[in-house]
Amino acid sequence: MSYLKGLEIKKRTAPYREKPKRNTKERRELNENDKKFVAKQAKAFFHRWVKWRDRGLPCCACGESMSHLPEHMRQASHYRPSKNNSAIRYHPDNVHLGCSYCNEHLAGNESNYRIRLVQKIGLERVEWLESQRQVKKWSIEELREIRDKYKALLIENGVPLPRNYN
Numbered sequence: 041m042s043y044l045k046g047l048e049i050k051k052r053t054a055p056y057r058e059k060p061k062r063n064t065k066e067r068r069e070l071n072e073n074d075k076k077f078v079a080k081q082a083k084a085f086f087h088r089w090v091k092w093r094d095r096g097l098p099c100c101a102c103g104e105s106m107s108h109l110p111e112h113m114r115q116a117s118h119y120r121p122s123k124n125n126s127a128i129r130y131h132p133d134n135v136h137l138g139c140s141y142c143n144e145h146l147a148g149n150e151s152n153y154r155i156r157l158v159q160k161i162g163l164e165r166v167e168w169l170e171s172q173r174q175v176k177k178w179s180i181e182e183l184r185e186i187r188d189k190y191k192a193l194l195i196e197n198g199v200p201l202p203r204n205y206n
C-alpha cells in the first residue's frame with residue numbers, strides 16, 4: 041500500500057483571521073479597501089439622503105401619505121430596479137421615497153411609479169432613465185466618491201448618519 045504514502049488528507053486548517061475591532065485604524069483601512077463594504081456604505085448614505093430629500097412627500101408610486109409609517113416601511117425605491125440597471129443605481133432621479141408595500145410587495149409598482157415620476161421630474165428625465173440600459177461596473181474609487189458626497193450632504197443638513205457605516 042505504499043502508493044497511499046503521501047496521500048494523507050491534510051486537514052483544512054485555514055488560519056482563522058480575526059477581524060480587527062470596529063473603529064480601529066486597522067479595521068478602517070481594511071474596510072476602505074473592501075469594495076463590497078464601500079458599496080454598502082455608498083448605498084446606505086445615498087438611500088438615507090433620498091429619504092431626507094423626499095421627507096414629507098407621499099409614496100412615489102401609490103401616492104399614499106407615508107407620515108404614519110415606521111422607518112423600516114419608508115424605503116428608498118428604485119424606478120428602474122437597481123439590480124438590472126447598474127448605470128443608474130445611484131442616480132438621484134431613479135430613486136425616491138416609497139412605501140414598503142409598493143417597493144416590496146408590488147415590486148416597485150412600476151406603472152404607477154412612472155405616472156408620478158413624470159409629474160415629479162418630467163417626461164424627458166424619465167425617458168432618459170429608461171434609456172440607460174448599459175451595464176456599469178462601479179470601481180471602488182467611484183463608490184467612495186458617491187459615499188463621500190452623500191455623507192457630506194447628510195452632515196451638512198444635520199441628518200443622522202446610518203448606523204454601522206459611518
Ligand SMILES: [Zn+2]
Nearest residue numbers: 099102139142
Ligand atoms: Zn406606495
